[in-house]
Amino acid sequence: MPRRPSPSLLRALSDLLGVKGFSTDADAMAPWLTDWRGKYHGRAAAMLSPASTEEVAAVVRLCAEADAALVPQGGNSGMVGGATPDASGDQLLLSLRRMNRVRHIDVAAGIAIAEAGVILQSFHDAVLTHGLRFPLTLGGKGSATIGGLVSTNAGGTQVLRHGTMRALVAGIEAVLPDGSIFDGLAPLKKDNRGYDLRHLFCGAEGTLGVVTAAALHLVRAATARRTAWIGVESPETALALLRRLDAAIGRTLEGFELIPHACLDAVLRHIPGTRAPLADAHPWYVLAELAGDDDTALGDALEGQLAAALDAGLVRDVALAKNDRESDDFWRLRDSISEAERADGPALQHDISVPVDLMPAFIADNPVRLGAAFPGARALSFGHLGDGNVHHHVQPPHGIDGAAWIAAHGADVSRLVYTHVVELGGSISAEHGIGQMKRDILAELDSPARLAALRGVKHGLDPAGIFNPGKLIG
Ligand SMILES: Cc1cc2nc3c(=O)[nH]c(=O)nc-3n(C[C@H](O)[C@H](O)[C@H](O)COP(=O)(O)OP(=O)(O)OC[C@H]3O[C@@H](n4cnc5c(N)ncnc54)[C@H](O)[C@@H]3O)c2cc1C
Incomplete structure (x- = not known):
């Protein structure tokens, strides 16, 4: 203690x-x-x-x-x-x-060593001056640090092609709970000396020690990108479109975000200077982005694939960004969803994942379950469909005191959502981690074998429990 x-x-x-x-x-x-x-x-x-x-x-x-x-x-x-x-x-x-120094950038190897306190946006800027890119980005990039990103195994909007932080961490330096320094920064491609401490620290949420620096994989900076805002009928058709694009141009497909009309509507109402990319409203939208070196080839590929998808009835309408500014405008609509939702009132946020093929069924069925148990509750799912991960937010019924409704029912609403996710073999935390928010529900719903293994790791490395008590696992 x-x-x-x-x-x-x-x-x-x-x-x-x-x-x-x-x-x-x-x-x-x-x-x-x-x-x-x-x-x-x-x-x-x-x-x-x-x-x-x-x-x-x-x-x-x-x-x-x-x-x-x-x-x-x-x-x-x-x-x-x-x-x-x-x-x-x-x-x-x-x-x-x-601790905010980028210690070293090895351009030939495509590896940079950054200290834990380097802010993601500054890291992007630092490697870009060498023609390189760190292919992980997220809405909090102006504040989130390398140490925090490693410790939450952060994802973001490019996981589809480049993976989460775990895939991008080539090495790690950490201080263990007894004060010893683990120097694992050498970016070894092959290393079979037993347990992988590098990966153990990805997602450890500060419970196993302190990440002080990380060696990170970089890719060549993309010189071209093509972005489309696509109206679709349903999450099923969005998934069919993803499969089609993945098969044809998957090597360049970096982003594939699903957005319901209600989220776009909230953004247009609350965020100044935003406008809908398509003339008509559609039930769902997909924001898709390709990145690469050859602008013309990317444009032709995206246009060709979307024209064929329109002909096949998979897509209702398409707006193609004509330049970088329009691409940024499309992304602004996506990145402003949380802010717009906050302006609309309180909501219960769940960042969950299920196997990708089961996601459309979850998005359709969960609101039905919620409606039966909590009449009037409204569910919105948006985000990283290609990763089988959506932000599934539940808003209180219209016309009542939302904060009071959440205080009275929030825990039971979340339990219903998470129980459904677990039934489908999914995860109650796809991106944000467990922290103090989900610690109790993790203990309730996760398998005893997994919980015992997590506790074993925690107690083995930090027997006195001095690192981040009350978070993740007891
Ligand atoms: C607008 C917005 C959008 C976001 N979008 C996404 C998204 O798309 N995907 C996503 O995954 N996340 C997202 N996040 C969440 C957040 O940005 C990430 O969780 C990020 O990794 C947190 O980094 P941080 O430096 O702020 O960490 P903190 O919030 O300071 O810490 C997070 C956790 O890591 C631990 N920690 C921090 N630094 C260290 C260290 N050096 N050593 C050991 N433990 C440490 C802390 O104890 C804590 O448990 C978003 C956040 C915001 C505000």
Whole structure:
């Protein structure tokens, strides 16, 4: 059981880190004690901001000796309260934001080593100057850090072609819970020395130690992209279109996002300067993007495939972006869904995955189950259809106090959604992780064998439980 940090521990940490790296100032800590969604509010005995791997290791050694709890934090853009300390005020916030150097870019090998606190957007900019691209992006790229992205095994809109963070991490440097440094940055293609610690840290949510740096795979910067906004009848037809594009031009297909009309409608109502790409409304839309080097070939491929899909009755209408600005406008519609939804009122968010072929059935059946159990509840599914992952949001019935409805029914609504997902062999967290938000439901619905294995790993590496207590697994 972690203990409250003693005054002598706080003094030792302050001496170690100096004024730039140690703070107990309430105003300085305040922005980092509430999560991005504003759902979780914590307190901390101090905020520690080491500037090097050696400083992180020294911090962890001091805390391990004193059994003091550490909550690693990057950009605080996580969605499940994973980086928010508890309300006791006894935990120490360990910010990695000062570790923000891109240490090395190996252009020939297509590998860069970035420290944990490098912000995703800055990393994109840094590698682009070498004609390279880190093929993972997401709406929180202006805040999310490499350490946070590794620790949540983040996804985003290019997983279809390039995979999640786990596929992009070539090596890792981490400080383990006893304060020792694991240097696994060498980007080995083949390494069969047993358990893969690199992958263990992907998605560990700060419960197994601190990621201090990562070696990351890069690809050549795409010089061309083609984007289409496509009206379709249903998730089934969207999936049939995906299969068709994948078979014909899958090597260049980077994005395939499913959007219901209700989401587009919310964006158009709430986000200034947005407009519908198609003249008529359609029940569902697909935002598809190809990336590559040959602009003409990409354009011909996309136009040809979509014309054939129109002829086959798979697609109702298509708008092709004529230039980069129009592509950005299409993506803005997609990326603004969460903001527009927030303006519409409270909702229960579930980021779930099921096998891709079962997704249309889930999207159709789950609202029926919800309607039977919670009359008037409205469900919206949008996102990464090609990955079998949608954001499945449930809004309260119209005309009632939404916050009160969520307070009364939220847990049962989510249980209904997650139980359905588990029945289909899916995951209750496709992207955002477990954090504190889903810890109890994971313990309730996951298989005993899997939970026991997760606990074994956690207790084996962190027997005193000082790393991010209360998150992911007990
Ligand atoms: C607008 C918006 C859109 C988003 N879209 C997506 C999306 O499409 N796909 C997706 O996957 N996510 C998405 N996210 C969620 C979020 O951006 C990711 O979870 C991101 O990986 C969090 O990075 P962070 O640096 O902010 O981590 P934090 O929020 O600070 O931390 C997240 C977790 O990682 C741990 N952690 C952080 N740094 C370290 C470290 N160095 N060592 C060990 N543990 C650490 C924390 O303890 C916590 O458990 C979105 C967020 C926003 C705000």
